Amino acid sequence: MTAYLEAAERAATFVPHAFDEHLVDLGEVRMNYAVAGDPSRPALLLIPAQSESWWGYEAAMGLLAEHFHVHAVDLRGQGRSTWTPGRYTLDNFGNDLVRFIDLVIGRPTLVSGLSSGGVLSAWLSAFAKPGQVRAAVWEDPPLFACEIAPAVGQGIGQAIGPVFAAWNKWLGDQWSIGHWDGLMRAMPAELPFEILRNLAAMIPPGETADPAAGPPQNLREYDPEWGRAFVSGAATASCDHASMLARVRVPVLQTHHFRTVDAETGRLIGASSDDQARRAREIVTAAGGRVDYRSFPDMPHSMHEHDPKQYAATVLDWVATLDRPTNSTEE
Amino acid sequence: MTAYLEAAERAATFVPHAFDEHLVDLGEVRMNYAVAGDPSRPALLLIPAQSESWWGYEAAMGLLAEHFHVHAVDLRGQGRSTWTPGRYTLDNFGNDLVRFIDLVIGRPTLVSGLSSGGVLSAWLSAFAKPGQVRAAVWEDPPLFACEIAPAVGQGIGQAIGPVFAAWNKWLGDQWSIGHWDGLMRAMPAELPFEILRNLAAMIPPGETADPAAGPPQNLREYDPEWGRAFVSGAATASCDHASMLARVRVPVLQTHHFRTVDAETGRLIGASSDDQARRAREIVTAAGGRVDYRSFPDMPHSMHEHDPKQYAATVLDWVATLDRPTNSTEE
Numbered sequence: 001m002t003a004y005l006e007a008a009e010r011a012a013t014f015v016p017h018a019f020d021e022h023l024v025d026l027g028e029v030r031m032n033y034a035v036a037g038d039p040s041r042p043a044l045l046l047i048p049a050q051s052e053s054w055w056g057y058e059a060a061m062g063l064l065a066e067h068f069h070v071h072a073v074d075l076r077g078q079g080r081s082t083w084t085p086g087r088y089t090l091d092n093f094g095n096d097l098v099r100f101i102d103l104v105i106g107r108p109t110l111v112s113g114l115s116s117g118g119v120l121s122a123w124l125s126a127f128a129k130p131g132q133v134r135a136a137v138w139e140d141p142p143l144f145a146c147e148i149a150p151a152v153g154q155g156i157g158q159a160i161g162p163v164f165a166a167w168n169k170w171l172g173d174q175w176s177i178g179h180w181d182g183l184m185r186a187m188p189a190e191l192p193f194e195i196l197r198n199l200a201a202m203i204p205p206g207e208t209a210d211p212a213a214g215p216p217q218n219l220r221e222y223d224p225e226w227g228r229a230f231v232s233g234a235a236t237a238s239c240d241h242a243s244m245l246a247r248v249r250v251p252v253l254q255t256h257h258f259r260t261v262d263a264e265t266g267r268l269i270g271a272s273s274d275d276q277a278r279r280a281r282e283i284v285t286a287a288g289g290r291v292d293y294r295s296f297p298d299m300p301h302s303m304h305e306h307d308p309k310q311y312a313a314t315v316l317d318w319v320a321t322l323d324r325p326t327n328s329t330e331e
Numbered sequence: 332m333t334a335y336l337e338a339a340e341r342a343a344t345f346v347p348h349a350f351d352e353h354l355v356d357l358g359e360v361r362m363n364y365a366v367a368g369d370p371s372r373p374a375l376l377l378i379p380a381q382s383e384s385w386w387g388y389e390a391a392m393g394l395l396a397e398h399f400h401v402h403a404v405d406l407r408g409q410g411r412s413t414w415t416p417g418r419y420t421l422d423n424f425g426n427d428l429v430r431f432i433d434l435v436i437g438r439p440t441l442v443s444g445l446s447s448g449g450v451l452s453a454w455l456s457a458f459a460k461p462g463q464v465r466a467a468v469w470e471d472p473p474l475f476a477c478e479i480a481p482a483v484g485q486g487i488g489q490a491i492g493p494v495f496a497a498w499n500k501w502l503g504d505q506w507s508i509g510h511w512d513g514l515m516r517a518m519p520a521e522l523p524f525e526i527l528r529n530l531a532a533m534i535p536p537g538e539t540a541d542p543a544a545g546p547p548q549n550l551r552e553y554d555p556e557w558g559r560a561f562v563s564g565a566a567t568a569s570c571d572h573a574s575m576l577a578r579v580r581v582p583v584l585q586t587h588h589f590r591t592v593d594a595e596t597g598r599l600i601g602a603s604s605d606d607q608a609r610r611a612r613e614i615v616t617a618a619g620g621r622v623d624y625r626s627f628p629d630m631p632h633s634m635h636e637h638d639p640k641q642y643a644a645t646v647l648d649w650v651a652t653l654d655r656p657t658n659s660t661e662e
Binding site: 002003006025028085089091098102126127128130132155229232238239241246247 | 560
């Protein structure tokens, strides 16, 4: 039984940002968020990736704020939202967002999430309260590939899992270890070679990523127990992706970025394989849903951070089609 | 990936009841419920036990309706609510109830649940949205004792687990087997002797329980996958009871009924042991919460079905104390 940690108990961690931050009490957690744009515009909810805080969307928010009333959140265990040891699951993350839409947005919203946040965008597409979600963008979501034993393709152990495992091992649940130098020294030895060779294409080293400067800000705000919860399967338990996808009830845009499957080991480097991304669309379509697909094979995992203009344009172009019923696939 | 099952797809299962039934769309599930009493009275939410439908409260509802606006629900996988294969967890059951309080009750409510429903009453005491729950009755809840590896005392395998396992084995997920005669023949062989010897004190054979007449109505309305989810630990994963109890934020009445620990095997027959019930109170109290305790050592597991008058009086007596700040323990 480990105590919850509120932002005030980790106050030295944080740095200022261009948008004001707010805290809303959702019951179990206090969720931190930032808002941009005029409330008269359509609502948009942005859901960050694992190890990302809301401000990963800062550049994109500036662009999207001309068109939407934008809300970007910290999920439990990330940023200034409550850290909840033992309780990092897709269903808990997802139901936090259901409460957030109710209590803060208060009207039907578009949702867009990256990576784990993209899986949560899928979760909301399937499981939100009626009328909460108008349409959903899934930005490079690890559908199937973040499960332990997925219906199709590589599980997390055959994908990005070793990176999360290394973070958790050297930094510890709630940063209880915090051995950054040890992590830096261990990565070349503990990560499979095929990850080391391809990781930069998926996650380019950023300007702030000088390892000698210590942990980057996004990791400092991240509870490394998240990583363990995904590697162990606790986070994805009782939320089979095939079953979830069959329940999708709103129009979806799925983007698919850099990915490669190592010929020798079969390991996936990327959020999902072509087979997994295709199977996800097949399930949604077979259940009567609409899913549009855009492949960006040279794009890093986070389009919204690496190329915020392309991300904003992709969202806007697709949203403009929502009144036109189509089911296009562009590969 | 098994399809969800709505009540309409199992329509032949059901029988008429004294109160009208209603269906509300919560997003993932359609939840069935019945209402009694005048809407001007305080709201009360009743949460049935595992293998119980809302109408297990029918007699109690008649008594409570003089004092409350009473809502009794079917949880997912029980009664006329949606069956959701693979998704029976405390967090999903609990968040269904959060949505139900929002969409149907619409104001702060008292909650009272039996057994698994009592654990969900505890879950709501800790994790509901701010202001949703005024106070909570935990009717003989298997705190700790329905977990796989609890912080204190017997886990479910050392308690009622073999009963749930036998139901699931012979009836099958979603009644896919339905071998009632086989179950009846197997029980004496598959259940530990100490359960067989004591079960009648915990769950007295009811008027409808003639095994030759086939499965009782409550079991016919129950998805036996519930049993497997609890025995495997899937239902209770990522919801450690000690951690949950430390988050309780509303006044609580805990009732504790028949229980015994077999001297030879250490098996618990009953919802929770004295140690477990005491430890639950200690954790709530240490976190600054109020928990009152009433022991009914001769009472079967379901007071509200076995002795609805005693149940209604117990709830009413306690609710009358809510304006008086006390922390009494009566054993």
